[in-house]
Amino acid sequence: MARIAFIGLGNMGSGMAANLARAGHDVRAFDLSAEALDRAQAAGCTAATSAIDAATGADTVVTMLPAGQHVASVCDTLFPVLPASALLIDCSTIDVVTARQVADAAATRGLTAVDAPVSGGIAAAAAGTLTFMVGGSQDAFTRAQPILAQMGKAVIHAGANGAGQAAKMCNNMILGATMLATCEAFALAEKLGLDAQAFYDIASVSSGQSWSMTTYCPVPGVGPTTPADNDYQGGFATALMLKDLRLAVAAAHGAGADIPMGSRAAERYEAFDAAGHGRLDFSAIIRTLRAKA
Numbered sequence: 080m081a082r083i084a085f086i087g088l089g090n091m092g093s094g095m096a097a098n099l100a101r102a103g104h105d106v107r108a109f110d111l112s113a114e115a116l117d118r119a120q121a122a123g124c125t126a127a128t129s130a131i132d133a134a135t136g137a138d139t140v141v142t143m144l145p146a147g148q149h150v151a152s153v154c155d156t157l158f159p160v161l162p163a164s165a166l167l168i169d170c171s172t173i174d175v176v177t178a179r180q181v182a183d184a185a186a187t188r189g190l191t192a193v194d195a196p197v198s199g200g201i202a203a204a205a206a207g208t209l210t211f212m213v214g215g216s217q218d219a220f221t222r223a224q225p226i227l228a229q230m231g232k233a234v235i236h237a238g239a240n241g242a243g244q245a246a247k248m249c250n251n252m253i254l255g256a257t258m259l260a261t262c263e264a265f266a267l268a269e270k271l272g273l274d275a276q277a278f279y280d281i282a283s284v285s286s287g288q289s290w291s292m293t294t295y296c297p298v299p300g301v302g303p304t305t306p307a308d309n310d311y312q313g314g315f316a317t318a319l320m321l322k323d324l325r326l327a328v329a330a331a332h333g334a335g336a337d338i339p340m341g342s343r344a345a346e347r348y349e350a351f352d353a354a355g356h357g358r359l360d361f362s363a364i365i366r367t368l369r370a371k372a
């Protein structure tokens with residue numbers, strides 16, 4: 080069993096750290112929030128007094144932090160105290176540039192690092208059914224895989240360092256754009272007098288089908304139970320979708336890629352978030368489309 084330092088015990092990290100402890104690992108957990116630390120302790124982790132305290136003597140460090148600057152700062156603090164044999168697994172969603180810089184900084188100290196962002200929300204983190212997309216060398220992937228498998232249902236090697244983050248932002252750019260397209264199709268269908276259930280029955284077995292329609296239908300009472308059936312509470316927050324779309328837009332600028340659909344989705348989610356709906360599930364954007372005269 081591994082000696083794991085787990086840094087970042089928020090909505091996602093708390094469930095993930097608990098699953099590692101349940102699997103029998105010695106998990107030393109740290110978060111800036113005392114409440115998060117108490118939760119981790121109740122779930123079988125040892126509460127550390129600082130990131131350094133958590134990482135001292137660890138063979139693996141897992142980070143689940145809000146953004147690139149948090150990951151870079153925690154790594155700056157930890158790299159000097161980690162043994163050269165240590166493995167860093169960053170599961171946060173961050174920009175590709177920072178992910179590669181962190182991996183390079185790790186390599187200069189002889190450490191091994193992978194970026195391993197996740198698909199799946201808070202429920203999947205708690206249930207251990209996340210999908211991990213991993214960027215790093217084959218050796219690093221081979222080391223990270225068994226640990227990630229204890230927190231997820233799928234662990235996929237995307238390529239070199241940064242490729243996991245690239246996969247994550249490209250995947251979520253599709254999600255943002257297809258959700259917006261699905262919402263506008265339902266809104267147009269409604270204005271044309273087409274019943275939402277009838278449209279769902281047709282489009283879900285036709286070429287308009289997508290995950291946004293058949294697994295995460297944005298219309299209440301249509302398709303499987305989704306956040307739409309709970310007044311758009313829970314699910315994947317608009318603010319997090321916006322974060323991922325901003326990362327995709329910034330990456331596209333850096334790479335010289337043309338992303339007209341992703342850019343438009345980012346603009347629409349920017350406006351929806353600015354209107355005070357950041358905490359609502361991202362499928363709630365259908366409200367703005369349905370409301371338009």
Ligand code: NAD
Pocket residue numbers: 086087088089090091092109110111112115130143144145146149153170171172173197198199200201314315316319322
């Ligand atoms: P969160 O804000 O709930 O948790 C982040 C935690 O990091 C907080 O508890 C915060 O106190 C802690 N933290 C911040 N800086 C720290 C530091 N220097 N040292 C120690 N702890 C620190 O966020 P979350 O929802 O758990 O998301 C974490 C990451 O996972 C993000 O990058 C997010 O984009 C990604 N993600 C989230 C979801 C989701 O549904 N919530 C889904 C997929 C990916």
